[in-house]
Amino acid sequence: MHNAHTTPFNNAHTTPFIEYYENSGEALPHYLNWLKSKPYNYGKHLVPHDASQHDYTTGFTRTQVAKNHGFNFCQTPSLSVMDGIDAVRNILHRCYFDEEKCSVGIKMLDSYRKEWNEKYGCWRDKPLHNFASHGADAFRMLATGLKQLGRRGLTAEEWREIRERYAYG
Numbered sequence: 001m002h003n004a005h006t007t008p009f010n011n012a013h014t015t016p017f018i019e020y021y022e023n024s025g026e027a028l029p030h031y032l033n034w035l036k037s038k039p040y041n042y043g044k045h046l047v048p049h050d051a052s053q054h055d056y057t058t059g060f061t062r063t064q065v066a067k068n069h070g071f072n073f074c075q076t077p078s079l080s081v082m083d084g085i086d087a088v089r090n091i092l093h094r095c096y097f098d099e100e101k102c103s104v105g106i107k108m109l110d111s112y113r114k115e116w117n118e119k120y121g122c123w124r125d126k127p128l129h130n131f132a133s134h135g136a137d138a139f140r141m142l143a144t145g146l147k148q149l150g151r152r153g154l155t156a157e158e159w160r161e162i163r164e165r166y167a168y169g
Contacts, residue, residue: 014094014095014096015091015094015095015096015146016095016096016097016098017095017096017097017098017102017105018040018098018101018102019038019098019101019102020101020102020103020104020105020106020135021034022104022105022108022134022135022138024134028062028065028066029065029069032065032066032069032071033069035071036069036070042071042072043072044072044073044074045066045071045072045073045074046073046074046075046076046141046142046145046146047062047063047066047073047074047075047076047141048075048076048141049075049076049077049078050078051063051073051075052075063075074145075145076141076142076144076145077144077145079144081126081127081140082125083144084140084141084143084144085127085140087140087143087144088139088140088143090143091143091146104135105135105139107132107135108131108132108134108135108136108139109132109135109136109139110132111130111131111132111136112127112128112132112133112135112136113127113128113132114127114128115127115128115129
């Protein structure tokens, strides 16, 4: 399993990203334990639309495993890659990143790009699959699911409390 995790606080006007973590070869509980080790209060976690598929080794879905560890997963809609990239373009202007704790994630976003088709002399429909793909895909999942957090996530009062507790400046 290759996982990239971005930790945002979302509100109507800005989305600050406070930390980025990426790893591979670990089972879901590894990432859940990493989240537990952080001093943050969580609401819901956005995950890809296929998180409800059953794992053939355990028989549980990732959503069930997360719930057993005290986490609430919210699945993002199944959209095309290009629709996801458009969703990123629509939110990127209001995102703020902790330069130190998100430096790897920033590098992934900066390195995500189209692939050139030498044979036809044009850009391919899909992005280049390289070292940046997993981090950029995690950000794409977040961008496609932010509206869901507003509808089914924290209440306005809970957002206010989080903003007050973790206010920058």
